[in-house]
Amino acid sequence: xxxxxxxxxxxxxxxxxxxxxxxxxxxxxxxxxxxxxxxxxxxxxxxxxxxxxxxxxxxxxxxxxxxxxxxxxxxxxxxxxxxxxxxxxxxxxxxxxxxxxxxxxxxxxxxxxxxxxxxxxxxxxxxxxxxxxxxxxxxxxxxxxxxxxxxxxxxxxxxxxxxxxxxxxxxxxxxxxxxxxxxxxxxxxxxxxxxxxxxxxxxxxxxxxxxxxxxxxxxxxxxxxxxxxxxxxxxxxxxxxxxxxxxxxxxxxxxxxxxxxxxxxxxxxxxxxxxxxxxxxxxxxxxxxxxxxxxxxxxxxxxxxxxxxxxxxxxxxxxxxxxxxxxxxxxxxxxxxxxxxxxxxxxxxxxxxxxxxxxxxxxxxxxxxxxxxxxxxxxxxxxxxxxxxxxxxxxxxxxxxxxxxxxxxxxxxxxxx
Numbered sequence: 001x002x003x004x005x006x007x008x009x010x011x012x013x014x015x016x017x018x019x020x021x022x023x024x025x026x027x028x029x030x031x032x033x034x035x036x037x038x039x040x041x042x043x044x045x046x047x048x049x050x051x052x053x054x055x056x057x058x059x060x061x062x063x064x065x066x067x068x069x070x071x072x073x074x075x076x077x078x079x080x081x082x083x084x085x086x087x088x089x090x091x092x093x094x095x096x097x098x099x100x101x102x103x104x105x106x107x108x109x110x111x112x113x114x115x116x117x118x119x120x121x122x123x124x125x126x127x128x129x130x131x132x133x134x135x136x137x138x139x140x141x142x143x144x145x146x147x148x149x150x151x152x153x154x155x156x157x158x159x160x161x162x163x164x165x166x167x168x169x170x171x172x173x174x175x176x177x178x179x180x181x182x183x184x185x186x187x188x189x190x191x192x193x194x195x196x197x198x199x200x201x202x203x204x205x206x207x208x209x210x211x212x213x214x215x216x217x218x219x220x221x222x223x224x225x226x227x228x229x230x231x232x233x234x235x236x237x238x239x240x241x242x243x244x245x246x247x248x249x250x251x252x253x254x255x256x257x258x259x260x261x262x263x264x265x266x267x268x269x270x271x272x273x274x275x276x277x278x279x280x281x282x283x284x285x286x287x288x289x290x291x292x293x294x295x296x297x298x299x300x301x302x303x304x305x306x307x308x309x310x311x312x313x314x315x316x317x318x319x320x321x322x323x324x325x326x327x328x329x330x331x332x333x334x335x336x337x338x339x340x341x342x343x344x345x346x347x348x349x350x351x352x353x354x355x356x357x358x359x360x361x362x363x364x365x366x367x368x369x370x371x372x373x374x375x376x377x378x379x380x381x382x383x384x385x386x387x388x389x390x391x392x393x394x395x396x397x398x399x400x401x402x403x404x405x406x407x408x409x410x411x412x413x414x415x416x417x
Contacts, residue, residue: 012131018191019124020147027151035160035247053372059114060364066118071354079123080194089116091181098174122350129341141334142280152269227402232360234395238388239329240364271325280334291404300327302392309385
């Protein structure tokens with residue numbers, strides 16, 4: 001490892017700042033289109049809900065497909081050498097979408113964006129795992145993840161106000177995000193240092209973990225790990241369904257004005273930040289409560305998604321969205337990420353994270369298009385919300401039966417599976 005990295009006591013803070021900004025621009029891109037689907041549909045020839053949902057599904061299909069390959073690339077070449085070229089392509093993708101005149105061009109841009117940002121997850125969290133203080137891992141990951149909430153707020157509110165309210169052309173929003181992506185790329189160049197690969201840079205802790213892996217037969221597809229993957233799948237399914245279709249659902253089925261839906265949907269992101277920070281700080285100090293906390297958060301997410309559908313008035317709906325933000329994906333993420341990074345040696349960390357995220361993010365491929373299809377066929381997206389809640393309940397039951405009950409039989413089962 002380079003001396004500048006090793007002896008800079010503030011390097012981990014620079015990493016947190018840079019990686020948080022990375023999630024900000026990724027999530028601005030992911031959410032900037034959702035409040036303005038009607039304008040996009042009109043400008044591209046009154047395309048169907050299914051075709052619109054396919055924009056997000058193509059992006060997430062490419063994003064998900066890149067998880068394992070990008071993890072291998074990061075482990076081989078280092079985070080910086082993967083991040084910078086990827087974000088240059090990401091900026092080009094935003095420009096392609098902004099200049100589109102047909103839905104096919106939008107699909108091409110979405111594919112480019114998915115492939116480029118697909119390398120971010122493994123690079124970001126393997127970098128944080130290597131340099132974060134051990135007693136601040138979950139909390140640091142929560143801060144980094146909070147960039148996604150901030151980006152979600154900017155994307156939802158910005159596009160609602162500028163396009164829905166001030167009637168600025170939707171294409172202009174993509175040019176803005178392209179400029180922001182370029183700016184974040186420069187931050188990576190300045191703050192992220194390239195680790196020098198050496199034959200001896202594996203720590204004693206890594207060697208111990210590797211020996212445990214061999215001696216105890218730890219596998220990436222053991223029953224407990226498969227359940228962890230499904231937990232992440234179910235968590236992501238509800239989250240990405242809400243991110244993609246909540247604004248449209250509020251307008252068409254709850255009677256909200258389009259100019260206000262960005263603010264309402266942003267409640268999820270705003271409340272997600274304190275929720276993630278509070279729970280991650282608690283888990284850093286009370287690791288033995290990790291499994292009980294996951295059960296609690298999964299049940300809370302299922303209940304609040306259901307309340308979104310059943311809400312008899314705006315006040316109840318606001319409360320459901322606020323609680324979902326506190327108890328949903330961003331609160332569970334830091335706990336699961338720390339589990340994955342603690343269970344593998346550092347020289348294969350990005351690959352392990354890529355596999356974990358691949359399984360979770362398959363839901364982001366399915367949810368947008370399936371929700372749009374359900375809306376086209378039934379005239380309502382209520383069934384899609386039910387599916388999301390059922391998946392969370394199933395994840396809770398499986399986690400309790402396969403992981404939590406067996407926890408009592410071993411000293412440290414999540415790590416020593």
